[in-house]
Amino acid sequence: MTLLISNIDIRDEIFDKMTATDSSNGPAPANPPTEPRAIYNRPVEDFLSNVSRFKLIETTLREGEQFANAFFDTETKIKIAKKLDEFGVDYIELTSPVASVQSRKDCETICRLGLKAKILTHVRCHMDDVRVAVETGVDGVNIMMGTSALLRQHSHGKDVATIIKSAIEVIEYVKSKGLEVRFSTEDSFRSNLVDILSVYRTVDKIGVNRVGVADTIGCANPRQVYDLIRTLRGVVSCDIETHFHDDTGCATANAYTALEAGATHIDVTVLGIGERNGITPLGGFMARMIVDNRDYVTSRYDLRLIKELEDMVAEAVQINTPFNNPVTGFCAFTHKAGDHAKGILRHPSAYEIIRPEDFGMANYVHFASRLTGWNAVKTRVGQLGLDMEDEQVKVVTAKIKALADVRPLAINDVDSITRGFHQTHVEG
Amino acid sequence: MTLLISNIDIRDEIFDKMTATDSSNGPAPANPPTEPRAIYNRPVEDFLSNVSRFKLIETTLREGEQFANAFFDTETKIKIAKKLDEFGVDYIELTSPVASVQSRKDCETICRLGLKAKILTHVRCHMDDVRVAVETGVDGVNIMMGTSALLRQHSHGKDVATIIKSAIEVIEYVKSKGLEVRFSTEDSFRSNLVDILSVYRTVDKIGVNRVGVADTIGCANPRQVYDLIRTLRGVVSCDIETHFHDDTGCATANAYTALEAGATHIDVTVLGIGERNGITPLGGFMARMIVDNRDYVTSRYDLRLIKELEDMVAEAVQINTPFNNPVTGFCAFTHKAGDHAKGILRHPSAYEIIRPEDFGMANYVHFASRLTGWNAVKTRVGQLGLDMEDEQVKVVTAKIKALADVRPLAINDVDSITRGFHQTHVEG
Numbered sequence: 001m002t003l004l005i006s007n008i009d010i011r012d013e014i015f016d017k018m019t020a021t022d023s024s025n026g027p028a029p030a031n032p033p034t035e036p037r038a039i040y041n042r043p044v045e046d047f048l049s050n051v052s053r054f055k056l057i058e059t060t061l062r063e064g065e066q067f068a069n070a071f072f073d074t075e076t077k078i079k080i081a082k083k084l085d086e087f088g089v090d091y092i093e094l095t096s097p098v099a100s101v102q103s104r105k106d107c108e109t110i111c112r113l114g115l116k117a118k119i120l121t122h123v124r125c126h127m128d129d130v131r132v133a134v135e136t137g138v139d140g141v142n143i144m145m146g147t148s149a150l151l152r153q154h155s156h157g158k159d160v161a162t163i164i165k166s167a168i169e170v171i172e173y174v175k176s177k178g179l180e181v182r183f184s185t186e187d188s189f190r191s192n193l194v195d196i197l198s199v200y201r202t203v204d205k206i207g208v209n210r211v212g213v214a215d216t217i218g219c220a221n222p223r224q225v226y227d228l229i230r231t232l233r234g235v236v237s238c239d240i241e242t243h244f245h246d247d248t249g250c251a252t253a254n255a256y257t258a259l260e261a262g263a264t265h266i267d268v269t270v271l272g273i274g275e276r277n278g279i280t281p282l283g284g285f286m287a288r289m290i291v292d293n294r295d296y297v298t299s300r301y302d303l304r305l306i307k308e309l310e311d312m313v314a315e316a317v318q319i320n321t322p323f324n325n326p327v328t329g330f331c332a333f334t335h336k337a338g339d340h341a342k343g344i345l346r347h348p349s350a351y352e353i354i355r356p357e358d359f360g361m362a363n364y365v366h367f368a369s370r371l372t373g374w375n376a377v378k379t380r381v382g383q384l385g386l387d388m389e390d391e392q393v394k395v396v397t398a399k400i401k402a403l404a405d406v407r408p409l410a411i412n413d414v415d416s417i418t419r420g421f422h423q424t425h426v427e428g
Numbered sequence: 429m430t431l432l433i434s435n436i437d438i439r440d441e442i443f444d445k446m447t448a449t450d451s452s453n454g455p456a457p458a459n460p461p462t463e464p465r466a467i468y469n470r471p472v473e474d475f476l477s478n479v480s481r482f483k484l485i486e487t488t489l490r491e492g493e494q495f496a497n498a499f500f501d502t503e504t505k506i507k508i509a510k511k512l513d514e515f516g517v518d519y520i521e522l523t524s525p526v527a528s529v530q531s532r533k534d535c536e537t538i539c540r541l542g543l544k545a546k547i548l549t550h551v552r553c554h555m556d557d558v559r560v561a562v563e564t565g566v567d568g569v570n571i572m573m574g575t576s577a578l579l580r581q582h583s584h585g586k587d588v589a590t591i592i593k594s595a596i597e598v599i600e601y602v603k604s605k606g607l608e609v610r611f612s613t614e615d616s617f618r619s620n621l622v623d624i625l626s627v628y629r630t631v632d633k634i635g636v637n638r639v640g641v642a643d644t645i646g647c648a649n650p651r652q653v654y655d656l657i658r659t660l661r662g663v664v665s666c667d668i669e670t671h672f673h674d675d676t677g678c679a680t681a682n683a684y685t686a687l688e689a690g691a692t693h694i695d696v697t698v699l700g701i702g703e704r705n706g707i708t709p710l711g712g713f714m715a716r717m718i719v720d721n722r723d724y725v726t727s728r729y730d731l732r733l734i735k736e737l738e739d740m741v742a743e744a745v746q747i748n749t750p751f752n753n754p755v756t757g758f759c760a761f762t763h764k765a766g767d768h769a770k771g772i773l774r775h776p777s778a779y780e781i782i783r784p785e786d787f788g789m790a791n792y793v794h795f796a797s798r799l800t801g802w803n804a805v806k807t808r809v810g811q812l813g814l815d816m817e818d819e820q821v822k823v824v825t826a827k828i829k830a831l832a833d834v835r836p837l838a839i840n841d842v843d844s845i846t847r848g849f850h851q852t853h854v855e856g
Binding site for chain 2: 065066067068069070071095099100101102103124146216217218219221222223226246247248249250251252253254256257260271272273275276277278281284285287288291319320322323324325326329330331332333334335336337339340350351352353354366369370371401402404405406407408
């Protein structure tokens, strides 16, 4: 073990020197070393931060059902719920049982599956809805109140009083049934700060398990999230659940920053499907979190199931996994530019913050383009079982670049150039 | 005009009251009013923030060429460069002219197009590269130094001195030719803070136009970005360019937060294409920025060209626009859940922070699912030219939900149910 570490240290030194002096010289080790990824340092310990102790509320079967293409029949819902449970999500949230007759039946069916994950359903703050919810067999009720229009402007207390009055009845009813209860406002980031804090403080005192903060329209930015959650953390003692839409591309960053400010639970869906362009995606969020605390994430969640979950949901709602999806996008671990390829061949951590193998993926060095470098070509020469001097590899690299200027290259093209050169100049 | 405004005010009041008391009653106005979007308030003016005065460095033709699928022939490069110029990007960055023979020719060709945008090329910190770069006719040279391995650990000054020595020669050469020059470190967020600041301070004193901060591996999070850029803002007087990879889903949020901390220039590519899963996407970034300052964004950039640019690049690199792409994803402005549909029909701003029409897009209310509400169905009844009482619409809605429990519905299915009911119960 000591030997291995000191071996890596020596390699590091060589790598550093080469990078410093000339980025196109020096021998590459035959195989990439498997050292742990260098992780950036969190310089000052932050006592508010829950990035190393968050919980997941998986809502593909509620928020995800609001995705334009989603139609989940009972069988599909069961399949997704079981796979999410196998992955290890802490909660599974289901569509309100009052949405339709089948929604109620499906909710009851999933509650009877005996999953490890706690089952929630998401209902409006009406006694009519909540009475049905508690009868389905769920472990908890996620109550949402459409407060945004009310709280967007200064509401002079009267509207706050109205909200609180209807909240109390509903919350106490759910508690009397021995179930978990969360109370969430809607469009929390456009609501009046004092009013919203007043509502949260009151429901905390009534004894909710969680309050919910929702960026319903996807307008929030990370520093705004930090400010609101941090302030809220000082006002309530219960858990804080957050829900971020991705209309302006910040849903993953906002979820992460909410944890830094003291949030405890994050809403996610597979591939981020939901209303409009969706919410924080499960896979992307895991990519974000593993960078901070690999042990926590890998000990709780089976990351190798993410690809399977995404394929299952993508098929069910008839979409393709985005080309740029974190972790599972087709080129998430593909390295193309010469410097990047050289770095990755020596030290994966040079250009990868995530270990692809943690997710059951592998990295790939692209060598069939005009941006390639001779280090990538040299590796391919080795894979082909050929033997060449470095100077010869450089000549082959120049030939590859010249052809790549003319047209897109396949791996076959490059191999053919390489083998041809080898036949003529090495074998011959 | 006054009448219109007061009309909207009255509507707002009605809407608020309805939301407060009962979310399933009350008449919907025939057409959505076109009031300005309610924008969340930035409560305290931040003197560091450049969110209302940023510039775009568009690097589809450099970073984008590092995307796994990218092969741009000369004609494609010219087409993309012209369209980016029409859109209004401030800078266009091109692949290093030393990457290949054709890369150099293409660089020279694009410089001769006479575009309004300034043309940059991106080269390593070597005199060999820089000499070629200044001869291509570019307006500026973006110099990048592979400093990460050097600066990742404490470098005890010696390596910093080496970096600075080679930087000085290169920077002074570019300046002597009367061109803009930027000096960027690599993997800035895993570099030693003191070392990196020392390098930036020195190149600032030599007189670079911009320093560059690069999250080369996509590990940075927003608060970390804010801290580094804000610190750097106090150390250098030149402009600050930032470059964020998206491996952990934070590239758009990080770019935004960098501007809040005093960065001036943001690197983007069309659809975010680049190494691995790419960088901050042009379209998503515009979605983020328009929320803060619509006047600035719409006065400088022709947002209606984003869809065309994305289609052009997607075709060139053979990918599909992600289903969840901000603004141009197929359902970015589609509203499905009953409450959302009701809100959007009354007030687009209730569930949209972006005006789709700013980007040449339109919103759509989904009414063919079990999550639909009677307000959405009522609007469809109106579109079909039918006349029904609210109670009748509610009956039709129940029929739609019942069928939607059984199978996915097309618009035709819903229209057929609606027309059938109308024939039997209204006409008959």
